[in-house]
Amino acid sequence: MIDPLSSLPGYVLSRAAAASLTELNRGLAKFGLRHSDVSLLILVEVNPKLTQSDAGKLLDIQRANMVPLVARLLDRSLISKEPVDGRSQGLLLTGKGKKLLREVKAVVDHHERELELSIPERLRPHLLPILNALWDSIRSK
Amino acid sequence: MIDPLSSLPGYVLSRAAAASLTELNRGLAKFGLRHSDVSLLILVEVNPKLTQSDAGKLLDIQRANMVPLVARLLDRSLISKEPVDGRSQGLLLTGKGKKLLREVKAVVDHHERELELSIPERLRPHLLPILNALWDSIRSK
DNA sequence: TGATATTGCTATTGCCAATAGCATTTCTTA
């Protein structure tokens, strides 16, 4: 059985990412969270009062799609909103959010470490530069 | 605005993949195809009479999810089925499928080339080995 | 001030992956 796809970077990139997400989401399930929730929590943690729109720009998620994501975390009191001006509100981690995030981060860290270890040692230094170069260039189109 | 996510390989992998897929799907739209359609077409082209289940294994798509995918391509007469034994059927490209695939491949090739060119030259030789290592290791869990 | 941009939102659509379960056929092995 011939696999003509494993020589296509774009295809392998997508497959690897899908498999990695499935794996990560499996680990996050016990918190009732998805990877997108976690990415927002991490982002808000280091950027308190970040606007929902700005978060979307960093996460590459459109405004309209941020709504249910933020709403879910609000419902669970993991984040809160605080008015910045008449139309925008800053996002903040609640105490509950901070506490949960500490546990969640252990899962994320483990996942990231496994990912690093899964490639040959000599290639590891190139992992992040390559991925970031890909992202930067595609996103800026 | 601090971006704590760009140092997480798993996160950047997913973002890069999502952006890459969006880009590719934009190019495929004029054929009324999605990336998943194309991956199956390419796979069947080099593996005539490949079983739907085996295709799923290579594509990392579950049996149940192969059904609508195959159905769509059958409806458009891009592939056909031929009995292999009492329960399985082999997939084949039709003439129409082969013809369309030739055009589609130009778009895919262009996309893949852009991807390669988007990373610094010295990193290019590492691109496929890294991605394939990631995929292999995650998938085999 | 008037035009333009931004923010957050509603509503909808489509793709994709996961899960559970079913009938039929094939394989295995005792």
Added chain:
DNA sequence: TAAGAAATGCTATTGGCAATAGCAATATCA
């Protein structure tokens, strides 16, 4: 060879995520 196990294709459903179009309120800028 008969019985249990596995494989194949499928139905049906669910949930997550991204894309699009459009709206009201607010802010910005010429």
